[in-house]
Amino acid sequence: MEMQGFPIEIKTSEILEAHGWEVTNQASYLDSQLKKSRTIDIIAEKNVILKSKLGFDIWLCIECKKAKNPWVFCAKDLDLTKEEFRRKVVSSAHFSENEQSHKKGLLGLVMREFLLEILYPQSGLKLAYNSFEPFTEGKNLSIHKARMQVCNLILDLDKNVSIGTLSRVSEPYCVLYLPMIVIGNQLYRYENDQLVSTDGLYYCFSYRHSSFISEVVTTESFEKHLNNLEHSMLKFKTQNHDK
Numbered sequence: 368m369e370m371q372g373f374p375i376e377i378k379t380s381e382i383l384e385a386h387g388w389e390v391t392n393q394a395s396y397l398d399s400q401l402k403k404s405r406t407i408d409i410i411a412e413k414n415v416i417l418k419s420k421l422g423f424d425i426w427l428c429i430e431c432k433k434a435k436n437p438w439v440f441c442a443k444d445l446d447l448t449k450e451e452f453r454r455k456v457v458s459s460a461h462f463s464e465n466e467q468s469h470k471k472g473l474l475g476l477v478m479r480e481f482l483l484e485i486l487y488p489q490s491g492l493k494l495a496y497n498s499f500e501p502f503t504e505g506k507n508l509s510i511h512k513a514r515m516q517v518c519n520l521i522l523d524l525d526k527n528v529s530i531g532t533l534s535r536v537s538e539p540y541c542v543l544y545l546p547m548i549v550i551g552n553q554l555y556r557y558e559n560d561q562l563v564s565t566d567g568l569y570y571c572f573s574y575r576h577s578s579f580i581s582e583v584v585t586t587e588s589f590e591k592h593l594n595n596l597e598h599s600m601l602k603f604k605t606q607n608h609d610k
Contacts, residue, residue, distance in 0.1 A: 375406045375431040375551045375586050382590050383411045386597065388427070396523040397529055400575065407520045413599050421477055423462070424526070424542045425600065430516045431586075434509045434552040436502050438583070440495035442556035442568055447488055455571060457480050458578040461521050463539035485606075486599045487569075493556055495570045495583070517546040517581060518574040545596075546581035554585050567592050 376392065383390050398405045409429040416422040446452060460478045486519040498510045521544045548570075556565045567587035570581045584592045 372408065372431045372433045373552070375549055376431060378586060379429060379549050379589055380409055382593065383409070383427075384442055386590075386593060388413050396520045397512070397527075398519045399523060399526065400519070405516070405519065407516055413597075413600070415604050418448050419537065422540045423477065426542055426544050426594075427547050428517045428520050428524075428544055429547045429549060430513045431452070432513050432551065434500075434508075435499050435556055437508055437553035438550055439499040439555045439557055439562070440483050440570060440583070441497040442493040442495045442565075442570055443497075444557045445487060445492060445494040445569065447483060452494070453483060454458040455578055456487065456580065458591075459571075460543065461525055461579075462541045462543045463524065463604060479543070480515045480597075481543075481603050485603045486596070488600075490569070491601060492557065493565070493568045495556065495568045496572070498570065499521075499557075513548045513550075514546075514570070514572065514574065514579070514581060515563075517548065518577070521546060521576060521579070522577065546579055548583045549579055549586055549589055550583065551586045554583065574581055 379391060380390050383450075391410045391412075392408065393406045394410045395404055395406050397403070406432045407428060409427070411427040411429065412424055414422065425523055447530050457479055457581075460475075460482055462475075462478055464475075500508065500510050524542075529609055552565070554565055555562050556568055567582060567584035570583050582592065
């Protein structure tokens with residue numbers, strides 16, 4: 368554990384617990400690429416049950432970074448009307464499902480609806496597709512390490528939270544993994560030849576032949592972005608209860 372990020376982890380955990388999330392700190396997982404045991408700062412879990420008896424957990428997979436230098440991302444509007452981006456959202460939706468869901472093929476559609484129709488449209492965030500960390504000679508070390516941690520965890524969960532692991536739930540059920548990086552420094556986006564301070568964005572990238580869209584937020588804005596996520600979860604649950 369990097370002690371410089373520890374205060375950020377504690378503050379983030381306290382906010383999550385105050386919002387009713389089940390929090391696990393320093394959760395261990397296997398980095399299958401290096402065959403080494405690693406830890407992620409936070410896994411936070413919350414449940415969404417729909418009237419149709421479809422249900423899913425959201426697991427926030429969070430890495431906290433103090434970051435010696437500010438982070439800069441090239442950014443553009445998040446355009447959900449473009450089929451290219453919609454395909455990227457679907458390919459970036461990492462989740463595990465139980466046998467009932469797998470047989471009926473339902474929850475893949477549920478996850479697609481939640482992400483494309485509810486979560487991303489109301490976020491108001493920009494889409495980042497390239498990163499830069501000043502004064503590191505182009506190495507982007509803290510950005511790379513943070514995304515590596517959340518991605519390796521999710522790839523391990525993809526592999527090991529199997530259909531059998533969730534079989535205790537008799538109704539169609541799954542776990543959706545959402546990567547998030549919390550930075551204790553300034554965050555900027557580079558857009559239209561201007562450098563603009565921002566409190567959050569979606570970072571779209573590939574890692575180990577898989578697609579990811581990770582939310583990157585500052586420590587000060589974390590609770591605001593958590594409120595937005597919870598509002599999305601409630602809206603999705605309410606809409607599905609009305610159907």
